Amino acid sequence: MIERSLVLLKPDAVxxxxxxxxxxxxxxxxxKIVGLKMVWINKDFAIKHYPETLIPIVGKxxxxxxxxxxxxxxxxxxxxxxQIHKDLLEFTTEAPIVAMVLEGVHAVLIIxxxxxxxxxxxxxxxxxxxxxxxxSMGYATQRGFGGRNLIHASGNVKEAEHEIALxxxxxxxxxxxxxxxxxxQ
Numbered sequence: 001m002i003e004r005s006l007v008l009l010k011p012d013a014v015x016x017x018x019x020x021x022x023x024x025x026x027x028x029x030x031x032k033i034v035g036l037k038m039v040w041i042n043k044d045f046a047i048k049h050y051p052e053t054l055i056p057i058v059g060k061x062x063x064x065x066x067x068x069x070x071x072x073x074x075x076x077x078x079x080x081x082x083q084i085h086k087d088l089l090e091f092t093t094e095a096p097i098v099a100m101v102l103e104g105v106h107a108v109l110i111i112x113x114x115x116x117x118x119x120x121x122x123x124x125x126x127x128x129x130x131x132x133x134x135x136s137m138g139y140a141t142q143r144g145f146g147g148r149n150l151i152h153a154s155g156n157v158k159e160a161e162h163e164i165a166l167x168x169x170x171x172x173x174x175x176x177x178x179x180x181x182x183x184x185q
Contacts, residue, residue: 002184003107004034004173006163007115008152011095013132014038019098022128022151025114026102030180035101035164035173046089048166055081058088065119065138084141091148099167105184108153108160115153 007026009019027033041049059081066073073080102111116127119137123130133150140148154160164173 001105002103003105003157003160004101004103004164005108005111005154005160006152006167007100007102007111007154008167009098009100010148010150010152011091011097012148013150014096014098016132016150018132018150021132023098023100025128026111029104029110029114030178030183031102031104031107031110032176032178032180033100034103034175035168036098037100037168037172038096038098039167040096041093043089043093046092049163050085050088050092052085055085057081058084061118062138062141065136066142069136069138071138071142080141083144087141087144091145101164101168101173104180108155108157111153112155115151118149120149 009022013019013022023033056077059077059079062080062084063073063075063077075083104110114128116123116129118129120129120133121136121139123133125131128151129149133148135148137149154163
């Protein structure tokens with residue numbers, strides 16, 4: 001049940017000076033940071049993290065958001081997804097990202113709860129997105145600046161394993177004891 005998950009503090013979190021606040025939220029829950037670095041990625045790397053296979057998925061999610069908000073469009077999920085993908089690649093390469101690997105019992109699920117819903121307008125107060133991100137992804141896409149929801153967190157254990165291997169070399173991840181370990185043994 002001890003899992004690892006990738007968390008990325010996106011350029012908007014870095015530019016807004018929220019790095020310490022966000023990291024503190026994870027540490028207070030007892031999650032252990034086993035890898036941490038700041039990187040400025042290029043478009044090729046961004047495509048590896050956000051592959052083109054996401055285009056129809058994000059397009060469908062955005063169409064659903066827009067329908068819920070009463071926004072009409074003649075764009076297909078594929079067209080909308082392609083626009084979102086382009087915006088996301090531009091956004092993730094415009095400033096540094098803080099990448100970290102967190103470890104703990106049910107880490108993936110706990111991190112997702114702390115982070116909040118992908119579209120900040122649906123995120124509960126007390127979550128990172130609910131407290132610090134005042135937009136909806138549908139609004140951001142409509143305005144051409146998609147992806148500004150502060151943070152990325154792996155969606156499941158398999159995705160976490162893939163993403164961690166993409167962002168971190170084995171020598172960049174550490175094993176050590178923390179005071180919380182005594183409570184999860």
